[in-house]
Amino acid sequence: MNVLYDYLPINSLEKLNILLKNLSVKIKITKNRKTKYGDFKFNNGNSIISINKTSNKYRFLITLIHEIAHFLAYSDFGYKIKPHGNEWKNKYKKIMKPFLHSSIFPPKLLLLLKNHMAKPTASTDSDSELSIEIKKHDINLNSKFIFELMVGDIFKFNLKNYQILKKRVKKYECLNLNTNKKYLFSPHVQVSLINV
Incomplete structure (x- = not known):
């Protein structure tokens, strides 16, 4: 213990x-x-x-x-x-x-x-x-929640880069910039914002 x-x-x-x-x-x-x-x-x-x-x-x-x-x-x-x-x-x-x-x-x-x-x-x-x-009690100063980002923002998640395309009813539609595939993210997913 x-x-x-x-x-x-x-x-x-x-x-x-x-x-x-x-x-x-x-x-x-x-x-x-x-x-x-x-x-x-x-x-x-x-x-x-x-x-x-x-x-x-x-x-x-x-x-x-x-x-x-x-x-x-x-x-x-x-x-x-x-x-x-x-x-x-x-x-x-x-x-x-x-x-x-x-x-x-x-x-x-x-x-x-x-x-x-x-x-x-x-x-x-x-x-x-x-x-x-x-x-909110995680100690990770570089992370943000998806819901804190704006449409058009680029972020890193699991070593891949994505761009927020639009907010749907409950999730965010995002584009994987490496594969051009679209993915849905829950608002509470933590990501690293990439400053472009």
Whole structure:
């Protein structure tokens, strides 16, 4: 547990110690993965949670609790349940509840997280407002959200250059400048603006 201290909000540590006290699950901190923030696996008789290394303590805590909920749901109901089915949702709500406190999360993030937890989804990224608020706590001075850019702006995402063509109802239509293919981006995607 001591290894996790640097990645978590300080006021969450006591509650997390209580939660993890009797759980036989290994927690690993991994390099950043682009497609997920964390993962739970049962491998060779071992339960393993992996969490991306991040400076965003709130994302780390939310992801850790999300993955602990997977572990508890599978422990109680077996491995044939749906990954984000009712069993997982109920576990996630139950174990997140003690952490939904102003001593742990900043006010706006707490409000959005409470709303999300009323009906949790597989990823906090599916809730644009919550995703943006969580990403505000990432330490990356060069990044911007797509919604902060203007039509015509050029940006870099995953080492490729794009230009914003237009805003649609919920997403932004962008042109990959290398392939001339069009792609849709969610407003909460973080990119690097290229000054031309």
